[in-house]
Amino acid sequence: MNMLVTAGPTREAIDPVRFLSNRSSGRMGFAVAAAAAEAGHAVRLVAGPVALDAPAGVERINVLSAENMRAAVAGHVAWCDALVMAAAVADWRPTAASDRKLKKGDGPMRLELERTADILESIKSLKGARIVVGFAAETGDPVAEATRKLSAKGLDMIVANDVSRPDAGFEVDTNAVTFIEPDGSTRHIETAPKADIAAEIIKWIESRALCT
Ligand code: CTP
Secondary structure (H helix, E strand, C coil): CEEEEEECECCEEEECCEEECCCCCCHHHHHHHHHHHHCCCEEEEEECCCCCCCCCCEEEEECCCHHHHHHHHHHHHHHCCEEEECCECCCEEECCCCCCCCCCCCCCCCCCEEECCCHHHHCHHHCCCCEEEEEEEECCCHHHHHHHHHHHCCCCEEEEEECCCCCCCCCCCEEEEEEECCCCCEEEEEEEEHHHHHHHHHHHHHHHHHHC
């Protein structure tokens, strides 16, 4: 299969030296790309700015902002049979990035932010028979919130994780996740290396592809 994977954070420029971003290290998405390549699939990895080497056999497409990532996904989605959106896309960006370094002055600093495009929503009309898997990083009730996103974004499966746990989510090599499907079925995987969870995601996609 042809698999398109996104990973890492995005950076939204404030000025030439400052940006807004998040704690994503890219490890989960890179593990998904590696597992897909190991299983013999053709893999394109759209990567935000992270300090990781591309897994062997993976074609890497580097992006910075949410808008760059949206354009890269839009440009490659027709090629893929499955899309895994593991990236932590910024939801807001400064309304206007300054082309000069902002001077600090004495008073408080106010930044006006605007919404970025929701990438999964933006490619909904191109989905067709493609298998689309999303992630949901939550600090509240991961399953309830992820179920809402699964249906709003028209996904085939969502991988929910509780990022408030020290052994799951950002900047660690392990994760504890729940796979949720549109029929309400769930499968929980307790704390395991991200590489093992990635392999399970690829197996799920392969078995799903056989059914369609
Ligand atoms: N996502 C996306 N485009 C965005 C934000 C998120 O495609 N602008 C994708 C993520 O890659 C992930 C899924 O949507 O696969 C859920 O992301 P998450 O950040 O958990 O949810 P949000 O849609 O940002 O919703 P909320 O702000 O309510 O948590």
